[in-house]
């Protein structure tokens with residue numbers, strides 16, 4: 001028995017007056033999800049705990065049965081792992097932007113004009129750099145994004161960032177956030193690194209070319225989201241499942257990689273609201289031949305939520321639904337458990353995440369069906385799964401896979 005786990009980011013929502021009081025998921029025409037809901041078990045999921053609003057990072061840890069209160073140290077490590085940096089336990093990892101500062105040292109653009117090309121060449125200029133015996137690793141991601149790692153003894157993640165999160169201001173000064181030599185050393189290393197980086201980037205050939213073309217130079221690094229790389233449980237060892245991660249966003253790939261999943265790399269997997277969903281679910285379907293457990297993440301739902309675009313969110317859910325025909329019992333060879341949920345609610349009226357629980361459906365060929373016939377917030381509350389916590393759902397799915405993890409004799 002195999003498991004397909006589909007997470008639609010920010011799926012849950014609140015009633016939309018223009019939809020006659022239905023949520024985008026309820027309003028959307030989703031015959032395939034409805035079929036799986038009617039043949040399966042339904043519930044409303046408190047991803048971390050009732051009343052707790054998850055970030056996408058902590059939410060995914062919880063969905064994979066890893067307690068974020070115990071293991072989450074900040075977003076940096078997951079972003080770094082997602083970009084592909086080989087991180088080690090104890091490294092201090094940061095999210096980083098290539099940015100533009102003017103000659104007065106004021107931030108002109110936090111994303112260096114959304115630089116498209118060449119940041120990997122810029123990152124190469126830092127190869128082999130050490131400061132105070134600390135190794136510096138910089139890796140470029142997509143567009144302006146990058147990840148930074150400090151590796152060596154006596155470091156701490158208790159440091160402030162230099163990103164003021166607005167343009168027209170000077171970058172902030174790194175400060176230790178704890179009264180420890182480690183925090184002070186880390187702030188010192190970062191300060192010295194950013195100064196060196198500015199000189200290196202100012203002299204970079206690529207930036208001269210950009211200026212000639214009238215583009216903003218990527219001449220500064222904004223550094224944020226520090227976290228000490230934690231040792232996470234290995235998913236494959238924990239559950240004895242060969243797992244694959246089908247995701248486009250660096251964060252999701254990073255969570256998967258840190259839990260020991262095989263990351264499927266394919267340029268068609270990323271794109272948020274413009275992702276080629278047909279390609280994404282083709283890839284997920286293929287992965288099910290070689291892997292026992294395939295985690296598939298779609299981001300568009302959350303992106304539309306942050307923009308308050310409820311119509312587009314509903315349409316995007318319909319697009320996802322159209323791709324799910326291949327996983328219906330009549331179209332799929334071999335026994336398959338399908339679990340579909342969100343990592344949190346993102347009500348379009350909030351334009352942000354909320355603590356509202358998210359609908360979840362779990363279908364398996366011989367599960368105890370409940371009376372729920374459609375996939376949606378107000379239907380799910382009637383389902384047989386009740387209101388489980390995120391950390392419980394892997395166990396529930398494993399039980400459907402007949403992989404019994406017995407507690408007691």
Ligand code: ZN
Pocket residue numbers: 009010055056057059302343344
């Ligand atoms: Zn999310």
Ligand code: ZN
Pocket residue numbers: 010056302306346353
């Ligand atoms: Zn979000």
